[in-house]
Amino acid sequence: MQMLIDGNRCDSCSGQTFAVRNPATGTVIDTVPLGGVEDIDRAVEAGTAAFEAWSTIPARERGRILFVAAQEVRRQNRSLGALLTAEQGKPLREAIDEINGFAYTLEYYHGIAASNHGEYANLPGYGHALVSRVPLGVCAAIIPWNMPALIMGWKVGPALAAGNTMILKPASTAPLTCLALAGILGEAGLPAGVLNIVTGPGETVGRAIARHPAIRKISFTGEIATGRRVMEDAAPAMKRVTLELGGSDPMIVCSDADIPAAVEGAARGRFYNCGQTCTAIKRLYVDEKIAQEFTDRLTERIRSMRIGSGMTEGVAMGPMNNRAVQQRIVDLVEAAREGNEGTIRTGGSVPHGEDFHAGYFYEPTLITDVPQDSVLLAEEVFGPVLPAVSVTDLDEALSLANKSRFGLGASVWTKNLDCVDQACSGLKAGIIWVNQHLRIPPEVPFGGMKESGLGRENGYEALEDYLEKKTVLIRP
Structure with missing residues (x-):
C-alpha cells in the first residue's frame, strides 16, 4: 500500500519500503513506503495549496463530506475491521467497534461543523466589536498503533471540520487502516491535498512534522518522552500542541x-x-x-x-x-x-x-x-x-x-x-x-492532567483548538 499525498497514492522519495506484520502470526501482510523529510515537505506543499479553497468552503459542506465518508465507513465496517485486526491484533468485534467509533466521530463533527459562529458586541466608546474564528492552516497528527482508526477520527474530524488541512503520520506497525479510511474520505469528496498521510518512523517523519515551520498545530498521542520531544521541536515556530501521553x-x-x-x-x-x-x-x-x-x-x-x-x-x-x-x-x-x-x-x-x-x-x-x-x-x-x-x-x-x-x-x-x-x-x-x-x-472533551498531557481531544473544545480568534473593532 502507498502513501497518500495531494490525493494521490505515491511512493516515498527514498523509494524504500517497510513491512507491516500480523501480530498473531508474525507474517508480513503488506509493505508501505519508508517516508522521510522530503515527503513531509511535499505533504506541507500539498496542504498549503489546498488550504485556501478548503477553508472557504461553507462549514456545512465540509461537514457533509465527513458525514458521507462516515456512512461509507459503516457500510464497510467488517472489511475495515478485518484489516485492522490483521495489522493491530485485536479481536474482530473490537476492531469493528473501533471502525464504527471512527464513523461516529465524523458524524459528530458533521453535526457541529456549522456551529462555528462569530461574536458581536456594541461597545460604547469603541464601536462595534466582531470576533471571528478562522482555521489555523496546515495541521498535523501523529498517532499510535493501539487505536489507530479511532484516534485518527479524533484528530482528523475536528481539524477538517474547522477548515484546516491535515498531515497524518500513522504508527509504523498499524498504518493500513488509516490509509484505507483516508481513501474513503477522498471518495466522499474530500479535495486533493486536504488530508495527506506519510508513513515512516517517528525519528524522521515525526520529527520533521514537529520541526516544520509551516505546520501550525500538532496533535500527538503517545509516550511521555516522545511528547516532550514534540514540544521541544515545535517550540521555535510557536505552533500549538495537543498531547495525550497515556495514563495509569x-x-x-x-x-x-x-x-x-x-x-x-x-x-x-x-x-x-x-x-x-x-x-x-x-x-x-x-x-x-x-x-x-x-x-x-x-x-x-x-x-x-x-x-x-x-x-x-x-x-x-x-x-x-x-x-x-x-x-x-x-x-x-x-x-x-x-x-x-x-x-x-x-x-x-x-x-x-x-x-x-x-x-x-x-x-x-x-x-x-x-x-x-x-x-x-x-x-x-x-x-x-x-x-x-x-x-x-x-x-x-x-x-x-x-x-x-x-x-x-x-x-x-x-x-x-x-x-x-x-x-x-x-x-x-x-x-x-x-x-x-x-x-x-466524541461529544465530551478528553485529555489528562499532570504528565498525561496538554489540551483536549473531542467535543466542541477540540474544534475550538483548531481555530484562531480574530478581533475586528469598527468605529461607526
Whole structure:
C-alpha cells in the first residue's frame, strides 16, 4: 500500500519500503513506503495549496463530506475491521467497534461543523466589536498503533471540520487502516491535498512534522518522552500542541459496590485490546472488606477468557501489537516475580502451543498484594497485567490513586452518592467514570492532567483548538 499525498497514492522519495506484520502470526501482510523529510515537505506543499479553497468552503459542506465518508465507513465496517485486526491484533468485534467509533466521530463533527459562529458586541466608546474564528492552516497528527482508526477520527474530524488541512503520520506497525479510511474520505469528496498521510518512523517523519515551520498545530498521542520531544521541536515556530501521553488509570472499588458488575468492569476495562489502551484500568484498589471475594471472582473471570488470533470466533483477547511491547510485559512481570512484588493469581507468562508460538501473545494476568513502591503501580503498564491493592477505605484509595505522575482517567465503583462526590472531587484525572470505565463518546472533551498531557481531544473544545480568534473593532 502507498502513501497518500495531494490525493494521490505515491511512493516515498527514498523509494524504500517497510513491512507491516500480523501480530498473531508474525507474517508480513503488506509493505508501505519508508517516508522521510522530503515527503513531509511535499505533504506541507500539498496542504498549503489546498488550504485556501478548503477553508472557504461553507462549514456545512465540509461537514457533509465527513458525514458521507462516515456512512461509507459503516457500510464497510467488517472489511475495515478485518484489516485492522490483521495489522493491530485485536479481536474482530473490537476492531469493528473501533471502525464504527471512527464513523461516529465524523458524524459528530458533521453535526457541529456549522456551529462555528462569530461574536458581536456594541461597545460604547469603541464601536462595534466582531470576533471571528478562522482555521489555523496546515495541521498535523501523529498517532499510535493501539487505536489507530479511532484516534485518527479524533484528530482528523475536528481539524477538517474547522477548515484546516491535515498531515497524518500513522504508527509504523498499524498504518493500513488509516490509509484505507483516508481513501474513503477522498471518495466522499474530500479535495486533493486536504488530508495527506506519510508513513515512516517517528525519528524522521515525526520529527520533521514537529520541526516544520509551516505546520501550525500538532496533535500527538503517545509516550511521555516522545511528547516532550514534540514540544521541544515545535517550540521555535510557536505552533500549538495537543498531547495525550497515556495514563495509569486507577479503579477504586468501595465496600458497597455491586461486586459482579465491578468484576466484569475490571476484566473488560483492563483486558480490552489486550490492555493496550491509554485509559485502560492499570491499577486496582479494592476495599479490604470485600477484597477476598472480589479478587476470587475476578481471578475466575480472567481464567475464563479465551486468547488467540483476533479473527477466531469467541476469542476475548488477541495478541499484543509487536514483539517489543510483548517483551516489555515479560520483563515487568519477571521483575515483579523475582522481587516478590505480590502474588500472581492467574497468568504471568507467554502462552505455549501451536497457536501462539509465532505471535506476540501474553496471558491475562492478575497480581494481588502489590507493594506501593512497585513499578507495576508507578509506570504505565501497556499490556494485559493488572496489579491489585487492598485498602482500608476510600480516603486511602484516593491518596494512593493520586500518587502518580499520570492523571488521565479513573473510575470509582459505589452505590453511595457521598462516595461518588468525594471521589470525583478528589481524583486528579481528566476523565472520571462512575460504575463504568474506558468508553469515551466524541461529544465530551478528553485529555489528562499532570504528565498525561496538554489540551483536549473531542467535543466542541477540540474544534475550538483548531481555530484562531480574530478581533475586528469598527468605529461607526
